[in-house]
Amino acid sequence: MDKGTVSILGCGWLGVPLAKHLLEKGFSVKGSVTSPEKFGMLSDAGILPYQIVLSDTEVIMDDPDFFNCNVLVISIPPRRIEGIEHYYPAQIGQLIPFLLKFGIQKVIFISSTSVYPENFGTAKEEDLNIPDKASGKALVLAENLLKNLTDFETTIIRFGGLIGADRNPARFLLKSAQPIANVPVNLIHQEDCIGIISAIVNQNLWGETLNACCPEHPLKKDFYGKAARISGLPEPMVSDQAEAYKIIDSSKLIRLLKYQFIYPSPMDYLENLEPSQK
16 A cells, blocks of 8 residues: 655665665655666665755756655755855755645654754753754754744654664774763664654654654763774774763653664664674
8 A cells, every 4th residue: 555655855874775664664755866877776676766966056856756745854964064054054945945836744854963062961852052063053054944934844853873784883983093082872773763764754743853862872982892892893092081972862752752762772783783794
């Protein structure tokens, strides 16, 4: 039975497996990529492929029928470029005329916990302050742009650091020689990201802002140290300097969706690392 059409703007690391999951659940799925060279990968999975390139001044696309859907998932993170706090909200703003023209009623916007500053405390959805990073500021502006429009309902998901699939956390340590801060981690597995998005669609939870992180927050030295040991990589150096941190509270999501995390702790993921990931 066709449950309707979900369009996923940004079929990358999260968007593709999300699309496959929704197809298995009986949805029709349209997916966008920036290059037609990726069409084959989407088509082979049963995803209807579209090319969409967003800038701060225009939307370049091959077929606007992409926006003919019941639910639109926006999964395009801000890039690491100068002026991103201005460029990214303008990108998202370019989508608005298409949402209105096609009468889209439901939107899921993939945001990030970078919207919260490091302030030695627990971060809840209503505790938003001024983000530390430009990307966080960009996301806040984009969130508000969508939330403040009443023509459609937007649910915002603020995901923590993404782990799972081909992302072995130990290998990220190889990119930096700096000691890691001895603070709690805020991470979430790809499978839980997909499970949460699917639950929102199935339960019609709209107009909400939700934190989405593993409920458990081990210290960085314990998590990355274990990841390194499992993978046969050098264990990270740990800083002895006191540093600001945040702990992302996902209790609202758990309560509203009655969601049970597949990986309640990031440590659970380490126990299941495939040999090819080590």
